[in-house]
Each structure stands twice: as C-alpha cells, then as structure tokens.
Amino acid sequence: MSEPLLSIRNMSKIFGGLVAVDDVSLEVRRGEVVGLLGDNGAGKSTLIKCVSGVYQAEEGEIVFEGAPVTFANPMDARRVGIETIYQDLALANNLDVGANIFLGREVKKRRLGGLMQTLDDKFMLKESRQTLDSLQIRFPTLTNPIEKLSGGQRQAVAIARAVYWDAKLMIMDEPTNNLGVPEQHKVLELIRTLKDRGVPVILITHVLPDAFAVTDRVIVMHRGRKVTEKITAQTNAGELVQYMVGAREDAAA
Amino acid sequence: MRKTSLMAMAAGLVLALASQGAEAAEKLKIGFLPGVVDPFYQVMQLGVEKAAKDLGVDVVTQIPPTWGVEAQTPLLDAMVARGDLNYIITAPTDKDQMVGPLQAAVDHGIKVITVDTFLGDGDYVKGPVKFPISYIGSDNTEGGRIAARGLAKAIGGKGTVYINSTNPNVSSVEGREKGFKEEMAKDFPDVKVLGPDYNLDDANKATQQTAAVLAREPNLAGAFGTNVFSAQGAGTAVVNAGLGGHVQVVAYDATKQAIELMDKGVVSLVLAQKPFDMGYMAVMFAAADAAGVTSLPRRVETGFAIIDKENVKDPAVARFIYRVPGK
Amino acid sequence: MTERASRLALSHAASPPGVLTPAQRAALFLSRIWAWVFLAAMVLFFVVAVPLTTGGSVNFLTVRNSQNILVAIIPVLLLGLGQTFVIIAAGIDLSVGWVMSLASVLSALALRGVFNSGVPLFPSVLVGLAAGVGGAAVVGFVNGVIIAKLKVPAFIVTLGTSFIVRGVAYLMSENTTVIGLPSGIRAYGNDALIYHIGGEGGGLYFLHRPEVSGELLRRMDIILPYPVVVTAFVVAWAMFLLHKTQFGRHTYAIGGSMDAAVRSGIPVDRHIIELYMLSAATSGVAGFLSTLRYTAGSAVIGDPLLLSSIAAVIIGGVSMFGGAGTVIGTVIGALIIAVLTTGLVMLNVDAFWQFIVVGAVVIVAVLIDQSRDLIMARAGGRVRR
Numbered sequence: 021m022s023e024p025l026l027s028i029r030n031m032s033k034i035f036g037g038l039v040a041v042d043d044v045s046l047e048v049r050r051g052e053v054v055g056l057l058g059d060n061g062a063g064k065s066t067l068i069k070c071v072s073g074v075y076q077a078e079e080g081e082i083v084f085e086g087a088p089v090t091f092a093n094p095m096d097a098r099r100v101g102i103e104t105i106y107q108d109l110a111l112a113n114n115l116d117v118g119a120n121i122f123l124g125r126e127v128k129k130r131r132l133g134g135l136m137q138t139l140d141d142k143f144m145l146k147e148s149r150q151t152l153d154s155l156q157i158r159f160p161t162l163t164n165p166i167e168k169l170s171g172g173q174r175q176a177v178a179i180a181r182a183v184y185w186d187a188k189l190m191i192m193d194e195p196t197n198n199l200g201v202p203e204q205h206k207v208l209e210l211i212r213t214l215k216d217r218g219v220p221v222i223l224i225t226h227v228l229p230d231a232f233a234v235t236d237r238v239i240v241m242h243r244g245r246k247v248t249e250k251i252t253a254q255t256n257a258g259e260l261v262q263y264m265v266g267a268r269e270d271a272a273a
Numbered sequence: 274m275r276k277t278s279l280m281a282m283a284a285g286l287v288l289a290l291a292s293q294g295a296e297a298a299e300k301l302k303i304g305f306l307p308g309v310v311d312p313f314y315q316v317m318q319l320g321v322e323k324a325a326k327d328l329g330v331d332v333v334t335q336i337p338p339t340w341g342v343e344a345q346t347p348l349l350d351a352m353v354a355r356g357d358l359n360y361i362i363t364a365p366t367d368k369d370q371m372v373g374p375l376q377a378a379v380d381h382g383i384k385v386i387t388v389d390t391f392l393g394d395g396d397y398v399k400g401p402v403k404f405p406i407s408y409i410g411s412d413n414t415e416g417g418r419i420a421a422r423g424l425a426k427a428i429g430g431k432g433t434v435y436i437n438s439t440n441p442n443v444s445s446v447e448g449r450e451k452g453f454k455e456e457m458a459k460d461f462p463d464v465k466v467l468g469p470d471y472n473l474d475d476a477n478k479a480t481q482q483t484a485a486v487l488a489r490e491p492n493l494a495g496a497f498g499t500n501v502f503s504a505q506g507a508g509t510a511v512v513n514a515g516l517g518g519h520v521q522v523v524a525y526d527a528t529k530q531a532i533e534l535m536d537k538g539v540v541s542l543v544l545a546q547k548p549f550d551m552g553y554m555a556v557m558f559a560a561a562d563a564a565g566v567t568s569l570p571r572r573v574e575t576g577f578a579i580i581d582k583e584n585v586k587d588p589a590v591a592r593f594i595y596r597v598p599g600k
Numbered sequence: 601m602t603e604r605a606s607r608l609a610l611s612h613a614a615s616p617p618g619v620l621t622p623a624q625r626a627a628l629f630l631s632r633i634w635a636w637v638f639l640a641a642m643v644l645f646f647v648v649a650v651p652l653t654t655g656g657s658v659n660f661l662t663v664r665n666s667q668n669i670l671v672a673i674i675p676v677l678l679l680g681l682g683q684t685f686v687i688i689a690a691g692i693d694l695s696v697g698w699v700m701s702l703a704s705v706l707s708a709l710a711l712r713g714v715f716n717s718g719v720p721l722f723p724s725v726l727v728g729l730a731a732g733v734g735g736a737a738v739v740g741f742v743n744g745v746i747i748a749k750l751k752v753p754a755f756i757v758t759l760g761t762s763f764i765v766r767g768v769a770y771l772m773s774e775n776t777t778v779i780g781l782p783s784g785i786r787a788y789g790n791d792a793l794i795y796h797i798g799g800e801g802g803g804l805y806f807l808h809r810p811e812v813s814g815e816l817l818r819r820m821d822i823i824l825p826y827p828v829v830v831t832a833f834v835v836a837w838a839m840f841l842l843h844k845t846q847f848g849r850h851t852y853a854i855g856g857s858m859d860a861a862v863r864s865g866i867p868v869d870r871h872i873i874e875l876y877m878l879s880a881a882t883s884g885v886a887g888f889l890s891t892l893r894y895t896a897g898s899a900v901i902g903d904p905l906l907l908s909s910i911a912a913v914i915i916g917g918v919s920m921f922g923g924a925g926t927v928i929g930t931v932i933g934a935l936i937i938a939v940l941t942t943g944l945v946m947l948n949v950d951a952f953w954q955f956i957v958v959g960a961v962v963i964v965a966v967l968i969d970q971s972r973d974l975i976m977a978r979a980g981g982r983v984r985r
Contacts, residue, residue, distance in 0.1 A: 094863055095865045098865070108859065109860075110857070110859060110860040110863040110864065111857065111860055112852065112853040112856035112857045112860045112861065112864075112923075113856055113857065113923075114852055114853075114855065114856035114857075114923035114924055115849070115852055115853060115856060119849060119852075119853075123853055123860065123861070123864040123866070124850075124853075124861070124864030124865040124866045125864075125865070126846045126849055128846060136840075136845075137845065137846070138840075138844045138845055139844060139845060139846060139848075139849060302657075333945075333948050334948070335945050335948075335950075335951050336950070336951065337951065338951060338952055338955070339903075339904055341900055341901070341903060341904065342894055342898065342901065343675065343890075343900075343901050343902070343903070343904055343905065344904055346894075347672045347938075347941055347942075348941070348945055348951060350668045350671060350672055350942075351665075351668060351672070351941060351942040351945035351946065352945060353664075353668065354662070354664050354665040354667075354668035354669075354942060354946075355654075355658045355665075355945070355946050356658060356659070356662060356664060356665075357654065357657040357658045367777065367894070367896070367898070369777065369779045369894070369895065369896045370777070370894035370895065370896045370898060371894070372786075372894075372895060373786050373789060373790055373893055373894055373895050374893070374894070376786070376790075377790055377822075380817060380820070380822075381664075381817065381818060381820070382814070382815075382817045382818030440776065440900075441775030441776050441777060442775065442776065442777040442779070471775070471776070473900065473903075
C-alpha cells in the first residue's frame with residue numbers, strides 16, 4: 021500500500037467545555053474515496069474544518085504528503101492542495117461559470133505595455149470549458165450567472181474549480197443534500213471521476229446509500245470520537261447504523 | 274423724496290406699457306427664481322404676477338425647494354436652456370457662488386435683476402459684479418439697525434441679546450447682522466450681542482439653537498431673528514421655555530406667526546419688508562429696460578414697515594403683513 | 601445508472617431550468633432595459649409637450665438644453681458612480697454628499713493658498729483637485745477601515761462620518777463658504793471645448809469663448825463644458841474598472857457572496873477599504889468641480905445630493921442587495937432625474953413634482969428588479985437571495 025497522502029494524528033478540538041473532536045486519527049491514500057459518517061453533531065464537520073484551516077485544533081497533527089503542516093486559515097490549506105467544498109459551495113451566484121472557477125485567482129492580460137491589466141475572460145472561459153469537458157460536465161452556456169443553474173450543476177462548478185486548481189485532496193461536505201435524484205447520481209459520478217483521476221475524496225455524509233455507492237472505506241464518528249473504520253465492501257448498512265447511533269464502538273478504532 | 278418720484282415713474286410706466294403692450298411684436302418673457310419656498314418669497318411672487326398682468330408680460334416661476342446654490346442652479350440652468358426668456362428676476366442664494374451661473378445666463382443674452390439678495394457687494398456700478406441691471410430689496414443694514422434700536426428699547430438698553438440667522442454669505446441676512454451689531458456697539462454699549470448661529474433655513478434648527486442659548490444664558494434679555502425661519506425659531510423657543518415677555522424677540526419678516534407671537538407678547542417688534550414691491554418693481558424694471566429706458570437706478574431700497582403692538586391693528590400698517598392666499 | 605444514463609440526466613437538467621415562455625422572455629428583457637425605455641419615453645414626452653405648452657417658443661431637444669442636462673447631472677452622477685461600486689458590493693455610503701462638501705472646501709482652501717503664494721493658475725487648480733480628492737479619500741479610508749476591520753455596519757459608519765465630515769467642513773470653511781479664489785478659475789468651471797453660433801455671422805470656435813455680444817451671444821451654444829469632459833473621463837474609467845478589471849470582478853463577487861469571496865482568497869477587507877475610498881474620491885471630484893463652477897468652496901454644497909444620487913443608482917438597476925448593476929445604468933438613472941428637472945421647468949410645472957416622480961420611479965425600479973426574480977422563479981429557475 022502506498023504512503024498515505026493525509027494523516028490526521030490524535031486530533032482534538034474543544035469549544036468551551038465541549039469536546040467536539042476527541043483524539044481522532046485517520047489516513048487517506050491516493051485514489052481513495054473515504055466516507056466520513058455520523059449523525060448530526062458527531063463532529064464530522066468540526067474535524068474537517070480543522071483540516072481545511074477554518075479551525076485550529078488544540079491537539080494533534082496533520083501530515084500532508086509526508087510533511088507536518090499547520091493551517092492558519094483556509095487559504096493555507098488550499099495552497100497545499102486541500103480543497104473543501106461546503107454545502108453552500110462558496111460560489112458567487114451572480115457571476116458566470118468561468119468567473120467562479122477563477123474567483124480570487126483571475127487571469128489578467130496586460131494592456132498598453134503593462135500600464136493596465138484587464139481580465140482575460142476569453143482565456144478563462146476556454147480553460148473552464150476544457151476542465152468541465154474533462155469531467156464530462158456539459159452546460160448549454162457558460163456565460164450566464166450560475167444562479168440560473170441547478171443545484172447539481174453548481175456542485176459540478178465547485179468541483180471543476182477544485183480540479184482546475186490541482187486539488188490533491190478533495191473534501192466534500194454533504195454534497196448530495198438538497199439535490200434531486202438524477203443530480204445526486206451525477207455528483208456521485210463526479211466523485212468516481214475524481215477517484216479515477218487519482219484525486220482522493222473525503223465524503224462527509226449521513227446518507228448511507230451514497231457512502232455505499234462511491235466509498236472504498238468508511239469512518240464513523242459518534243460524539244466527537246471515531247468509533248469504527250471499515251472497508252466498505254466488508255460492512256453493511258445495519259452494522260454502520262449501530263455505530264452511528266452509538267450502540268457499538270470498536271475498542272481502539 | 275426719491276421713493277415717491279420712483280413710484281410716480283412706475284405708475285407712468287405701467288400706463289405707457291399697458292397701452293403699448295397690445296402692439297408689441299414679441300411678448301416679453303421673464304423668469305422668476307426666488308431663494309426658497311417661504312411666505313416672504315410667496316408674497317414677492319404675488320407682486321411679480323400682478324405686475325406681469327398689468328404690463329402684459331409672461332412670467333415663468335420656479336421656486337427651489339431648499340435654500341442653496343445646488344438647489345437653485347439647476348433650475349436657473351433649465352430656465353436659461355429654455356431659450357425664450359429675456360430677463361431673469363432672482364434672489365441669489367449666495368453672493369459669491371451664484372455669480373458664475375448668473376454670468377452664464379447673461380452670456381446667453383438674458384438680463385438679470387436681483388431682488389432681496391444681491392451679488393458681490395451689491396454695488397453694481399463700482400463693485401466687483403456689474404452685470405445685473407439692478408438690485409431691488411431692503412436696505413438690510415439699516416433694517417438691522419432698526420431691529421437693534423427696537424430690541425434695545427424693549428430690554429431697557431442693557432443686557433445680553435442673541436442673533437439667530439439663516440446662512441452666511443447671503444447678502445440680505447449678512448447686512449442685517451452687520452447693522453444690528455454696529456448699532457448696538459455704537460449706541461448701546463451696555464448690550465452684549467451673542468451669535469449669530471446659522472440655522473441653514475430650518476426653523477426647527479433655529480428653535481433648537483435658541484433653546485440652547487436660553488439654557489446657557491439664563492439672563493438673556495432679547496433675541497433677533499433675521500428672517501422668516503430664524504424669527505419663527507427664536508419665538509418658538511422663547512414660548513416653549515415659558516419666557517414669553519421676559520425675553521424680548523425682534524422678528525425680521527412679517528409672517529402671520531410673527532404677528533401671532535406679537536399678540537402673545539413674545540415678539541415686541543416686527544420688521545416688515547416689502548416683498549410685493551420688490552417683485553412688482555423688478556418686473557417693471559425688466560419691462561422698462563426692454564423698452565429702452567437707460568436710467569434705471571442700479572439699486573432700489575424698498576423700505577420697511579415697522580410693526581409693534583400699538584400699530585398692528587392699523588390697516589395702513591397691517592397691509593404689510595405677508596399674506597398668501599391659499600392655493 | 602450507467603454513465604451514459606447519468607450524463608443524459610444531467611444534460612436534461614442542464615437545459616435552462618424550466619424553459620421560459622416567450623412572454624416571460626419578453627418580460628425579462630423589458631425588465632432589463634426599462635430604464636432606457638423610460639428615459640426615451642420621457643424625452644419624447646417633453647419633446648412633444650414643451651412646444652405645445654409654450655406655443656412653440658421653447659423646444660426641449662436643443663443643443664443648449666442637451667448641454668444643460670449634461671452639466672446638471674454632474675454632481676448626482678459623480679456621487680452615484682462611487683456609490684454604484686459600493687452598493688454592488690452590498691454596502692452603502694451615506695457620506696457622499698458631505699464628503700463632496702468637504703472636498704469643495706479643501707480644494708478651495710488649497711487652490712487659494714497655493715495661488716496666493718505665487719503659483720500660476722493651472723498648477724494651483726491641480727493642487728486644488730489633489731487636495732479635494734485626497735481629502736475625500738482619507739474619509740473613505742476611515743469609512744472602509746471601520747467597516748472592514750471593525751465590522752461595523754456600513755450604514756452606521758457612513759452615517760456617523762457624514763456628520764463628522766459636515767462639522768469639519770463647516771469649521772474649515774469661513775462660515776460655510778470659502779471665497780477670494782482667483783477669478784480665472786471660473787473659466788475652468790464654465791468654459792467649454794466647443795462654441796457654436798448658428799445662423800448668419802456665426803461659426804464654430806474651439807477652446808476659446810468668442811468675443812461676441814447681443815444677438816450672436818444669444819445664439820451661442822456652449823458645447824462640452826470642461827466639467828462635462830472631466831466627468832465623462834471619470835465615467836469611462838469607472839466603466840473600465842467595474843467591467844473589465846479584477847477589481848470590478850471582486851466587487852461583484854463580494855456583493856454576490858461575501859463568504860464565497862473570502863473563501864476564494866479575495867482580499868476582502870482591503871477591497872472594501874478601496875471601495876469606500878473610491879466612493880469618496882468620485883465625490884471629491886464632484887466637490888472640486890463645484891468649487892470651479894461657483895468660484896467658491898462651500899461646506900453645504902452637497903447637502904441635498906445624497907438621496908438623489910442613491911435614487912440614480914437604484915433607478916439604474918443596481919440591486920440594493922448587492923451583486924448586480926452597471927455604470928451605464930447609473931448614468932441613465934442620473935439622466936432620468938436631470939431630464940425630469942429640466943423638462944418640468946420648461947413646462948413651467950412646480951419643481952416639487954420632480955420629487956414625486958423620482959420617488960415613484962425609484963419604487964418602480966425596485967419592483968421591476970424583484971419581478972425579474974419572480975419571473976425566474978415561475979419558470980422554475982433559482983431565485984437569488
């Protein structure tokens with residue numbers, strides 16, 4: 021087995037008196053989809069925010085590509101290649117697809133001998149189209165504000181953005197929430213495409229069928245603790261539910 | 274007297290023009306642009322309209338909703354852009370800032386007559402601004418002196434008095450402040466003058482400012498409001514403080530409120546200007562100038578009616594109270 | 601689901617969510633261009649009504665009147681330009697009118713001081729410009745820092761600074777007005793690129809005012825006064841900035857989703873500070889131009905302008921919720937207000953009607969903006985906000 025891309029070691033995060041994440045360790049390898057399961061309040065989101073630089077953990081360390089890293093803010097995490105797609109997608113709905121994929125990292129063209137710089141919308145549109153094509157995402161037009169797109173389509177834009185900027189690890193927080201069934205399928209399809217391209221994905225979800233559809237491994241959290249870790253093919257829904265509600269717990273998960 | 278001869282001339286002119294009006298090839302068109310909506314200018318508008326009717330000229334009136342060059346200039350520019358006006362009768366809202374915009378009107382061949390307020394120093398013969406045909410208004414410095422004497426008398430020649438005014442750099446109220454202070458300094462050394470505070474043509478603010486001064490100066494003996502809003506504010510503040518009769522108020526401008534306050538014993542003296550005369554005479558001057566009259570005086574003082582408790586019921590005086598028929 | 605099937609599913613969903621009917625499409629189109637249509641209709645109305653009511657002696661569509669309208673929109677437009685950026689970024693700047701006043705006072709003081717110390721007129725005017733715009737930008741910087749760094753709502757901050765700025769302008773001026781400026785600046789504030797005298801004995805003159813009088817003077821049209829030219833440059837620059845540069849893109853992004861902008865690594869705090877500096881700076885230009893026009897600095901010059909400028913921005917289609925709007929829209933909005941004022945004066949209608957019409961148009965503008973979302977929602981699309 022290959023060297024893990026990401027290792028989280030003994031991480032704890034405390035809010036006031038509440039231990040939101042309690043001594044959790046996990047690893048993610050290249051080309052692997054890991055499901056992070058748990059009920060509301062299990063600590064999944066807090067754990068992930070510590071990895072993506074939103075929160076700073078009190079204890080534990082993060083090792084990424086073999087080197088320990090610390091993230092003071094989300095940009096630090098993105099810089100090393102950890103892209104997080106939250107439920108709200110962090111897209112500007114009033115801008116078009118190209119503008120969103122390049123948001124904050126716009127490509128500029130020099131004009132008048134460098135005296136001023138204008139946006140190179142043509143280039144950004146071309147690159148956006150290529151990326152979407154490579155992910156087999158097709159929109160009729162890329163120049164409308166994305167508020168006119170469906171939820172699944174916007175999810176796809178967010179994923180395309182991460183892919184374009186060479187995400188080494190993708191974290192997705194409940195990506196199928198609020199989507200229609202066909203769109204859920206397409207998002208899961210995209211996760212498989214990412215896996216095929218060698219980009220590992222941490223999929224946070226409480227929807228078990230989603231987890232069984234795409235993950236290689238699942239980790240279940242309950243009340244801030246990691247209660248089990250299973251190969252997806254070697255477990256079943258009934259077993260996982262027991263872990264999720266706290267009825268079962270592995271000794272040294 | 275100068276005034277009577279002027280009036281005689283006016284009467285003659287009216288008759289001459291009225292008979293001539295019918296055959297005039299092109300009707301004279303005059304724009305009237307006062308300073309702001311208030312009873313003073315509304316009465317002036319009555320004078321303008323009456324003269325226009327008597328003389329058979331057309332008048333286009335625009336009244337700025339608030340006082341200031343930024344409110345007055347766009348209306349002025351639009352009047353100039355009409356392209357059909359021969360004269361503009363206006364009360365400049367600033368004696369310096371309105372020079373440019375009015376010069377632009379002159380550049381387009383429109384002649385300017387200023388009423389109530391003037392441009393520059395008001396001397397259109399020797400002063401810095403010469404283009405207006407004439408200034409027709411009160412001798413505001415003299416008005417300020419009259420107000421000073423009236424107030425000094427009412428408070429017994431000593432004590433502290435306060436001036437509330439509208440805007441700085443407006444020729445009319447500036448003259449009133451100046452005359453008031455000069456007269457007090459010269460003849461009433463025992464009267465101490467505070468202010469002026471500027472209410473920017475807002476009666477509420479004038480009330481507030483006067484109330485604050487009343488609180489600060491418990492021995493305040495009198496107040497001078499230099500125009501409609503200032504006098505309203507000063508009077509209201511004195512009434513609100515329950516000091517009616519203890520603090521004497523002299524009001525410039527004979528609004529109905531000022532007269533009511535006089536009835537209540539708050540206001541001891543009201544200086545009525547003659548806005549009707551100003552408006553009427555300005556139209557007359559325009560008509561005369563158009564007819565080729567070359568010896569129009571460059572400055573006409575329309576005088577005052579001084580109203581106090583004794584004469585307020587006298588019809589000869591009461592006719593100078595600003596009355597605007599309801600629209 | 602096979603890959604083919606899932607792709608079919610997406611491409612089905614991707615055809616615009618809920619196709620618009622032709623009627624909805626037409627309504628949507630109209631909702632985008634209504635301000636243009638309204639402006640055109642209003643001009644048409646005045647073109648017909650003005651000669652009718654004046655017996656043909658006055659015409660609305662004249663060179664002189666067009667120039668007059670261009671001059672009249674300057675302060676409202678310049679105040680609205682910076683405001684356009686700020687509101688697109690979901691902010692608001694209530695201090696613009698008073699910043700304009702402060703800039704007027706500062707530019708007058710600087711211009712007078714420098715000129716009186718022996719500097720020639722033109723450089724003195726430039727110093728006046730720098731002082732006005734620079735002083736304004738300082739206020740904008742303070743606004744921006746308090747809003748961005750201390751997280752105080754923009755409404756409160758700019759309300760507060762507008763009072764402070766007002767007081768400072770009064771104190772710095774000499775009783776609200778700064779006079780004694782070199783009389784030569786009147787030419788900068790009122791002269792024009794082109795003079796045209798139509799008819800016999802007339803002609804075309806460039807860059808200098810022909811020495812004529814009487815009938816010729818009456819026929820002279822003053823075309824493109826310098827302040828109009830300066831304002832046109834500022835408008836062109838603002839269009840470029842908003843629609844062609846990264847700065848503009850980030851402005852839209854912040855207004856569309858502050859969260860997305862932050863997480864995309866846009867330096868949001870710095871950008872907000874720059875936005876308020878920009879807003880103050882265009883107000884500063886307005887103050888400077890008013891100093892030239894009136895040959896005096898005035899601490900009250902911008903008093904009545906705040907609400908008109910915001911009205912122009914809203915009529916122009918900038919969403920008060922941020923994220924949408926254009927510079928040209930604000931120009932149209934300012935034009936609508938100016939055309940209305942001028943037209944009503946020409947019709948000899950009370951100037952107060954202007955308030956009623958502008959107020960109604962502002963509300964209609966917002967209703968149309970909302971109806972756009974409604975049409976989209978009916979058609980099954982997503983609704984912003």
